[in-house]
Amino acid sequence: MKVKDTMSKSLLCLAVFIIFLFASLFYTGTIDYRSSFSLFDSSTLSKPTPCYTESDSLKVYMYDLEMKYNTGLLKGSHYNAPAVTVETLPKWPYYTGLRKQHSVEYWMLASLLYGNDEAVRVLDPESADVFFVPFFSSLSYNTYYRHGNDSEVKFDDALQAEIADFLQKSEHWKRSSGRDHVIPMHHPNAFRRYREKDGKDRQQLKDMLSGQKDVVFEAAGISGKGVNESTNGMRSSKFCLHPAGDTPSSCRLFDAIVSHCVPVIVSDKIELPFEDELDYTKFSIFFSREEAKKEGYLLDQLRTFPKERWLEMWGYLKNITHHFEYQYPLKKGDAVNMIWRQVKHKLPAAKLDVHRNRRLKVPDWWR
Numbered sequence: 001m002k003v004k005d006t007m008s009k010s011l012l013c014l015a016v017f018i019i020f021l022f023a024s025l026f027y028t029g030t031i032d033y034r035s036s037f038s039l040f041d042s043s044t045l046s047k048p049t050p051c052y053t054e055s056d057s058l059k060v061y062m063y064d065l066e067m068k069y070n071t072g073l074l075k076g077s078h079y080n081a082p083a084v085t086v087e088t089l090p091k092w093p094y095y096t097g098l099r100k101q102h103s104v105e106y107w108m109l110a111s112l113l114y115g116n117d118e119a120v121r122v123l124d125p126e127s128a129d130v131f132f133v134p135f136f137s138s139l140s141y142n143t144y145y146r147h148g149n150d151s152e153v154k155f156d157d158a159l160q161a162e163i164a165d166f167l168q169k170s171e172h173w174k175r176s177s178g179r180d181h182v183i184p185m186h187h188p189n190a191f192r193r194y195r196e197k198d199g200k201d202r203q204q205l206k207d208m209l210s211g212q213k214d215v216v217f218e219a220a221g222i223s224g225k226g227v228n229e230s231t232n233g234m235r236s237s238k239f240c241l242h243p244a245g246d247t248p249s250s251c252r253l254f255d256a257i258v259s260h261c262v263p264v265i266v267s268d269k270i271e272l273p274f275e276d277e278l279d280y281t282k283f284s285i286f287f288s289r290e291e292a293k294k295e296g297y298l299l300d301q302l303r304t305f306p307k308e309r310w311l312e313m314w315g316y317l318k319n320i321t322h323h324f325e326y327q328y329p330l331k332k333g334d335a336v337n338m339i340w341r342q343v344k345h346k347l348p349a350a351k352l353d354v355h356r357n358r359r360l361k362v363p364d365w366w367r
Helices: 002-028 106-115 137-146 150-169 171-175 201-209 225-235 251-258 297-303 307-324 334-360
Strands: 058-062 119-121 129-133 239-243 260-264 285-287
Touching: 058 334, 106 129, 106 137, 106 334, 119 239, 129 150, 129 239, 137 150, 137 251, 150 171, 171 334, 225 251, 239 251, 251 260, 251 307, 260 297, 260 307, 285 297, 307 334
Parallel strands: 058 119, 058 129, 239 260, 260 285
Antiparallel strands: none
């Protein structure tokens, strides 16, 4: 009797698996993606076609924040309106200098409005795996703070304070102490009043390396000319130095990757994006801060780096560049999808922390 029951359960599991397999094949299908980083085409936006299976996707609840906290910043300073929808989402302006560099918050919001294969927006917060806070902190900094106008600086500070106050009063935030909340902060000074800065070696390395043979160490502006000069310089170089900037990481790493220039990462503590899926040792070279500051050490190591090994890294870079690029419609494995996958991968540890803190009198004792 037990054998019969076991076989029945096994056959039931097999049937469920076959149904799931056919469903997966049906949903996967083939989709004609036409990559365009810059603008949403109105014809494609009118009929969004999500390519996810809801059961496998990360369930994301997005707070309904007024547009002054996010896309309203694209319409001009101090613009406000009710929470953004599919119909009211503005196009991303292509020629936006520094804003374009720090646009990840926009693409994440758009991916939830139009659907993607890694994360699906849910309207019931109780069914959510994570909570997305659509505050464009980088765009707010670039809009209000960096121009130096005191009243505008205070407005950026006020937006930060309002978001912090809103979250601290949120029952969903209190429940997890924010561990299951996603807040994009791409610019090193975004949300600066609530972050710690790091990265003190950039100027020292510049002083050591400037003027050395075969070394180009220069600052390029954010104008079209400056961006082109920086891009051409990276594309024509074998190695691209990546010291810490205002934070342990900086955009130089991603610029190097998409330029197919082998990154030289100088840091003692850096969390690299998508590292549970990408082995950075296959396309990057690492130096500790102490090693990099030794007179002549870094250049000696790079000048004697084996050509065959460099060619391997260069070839590997060309195969993983798409993981660091943004576009719409989304592509499987592009930057937005990779970000949502990373959030999904971090979720079990976040939930473990939440559950432990609910029962422990001494929080975080295991760390």
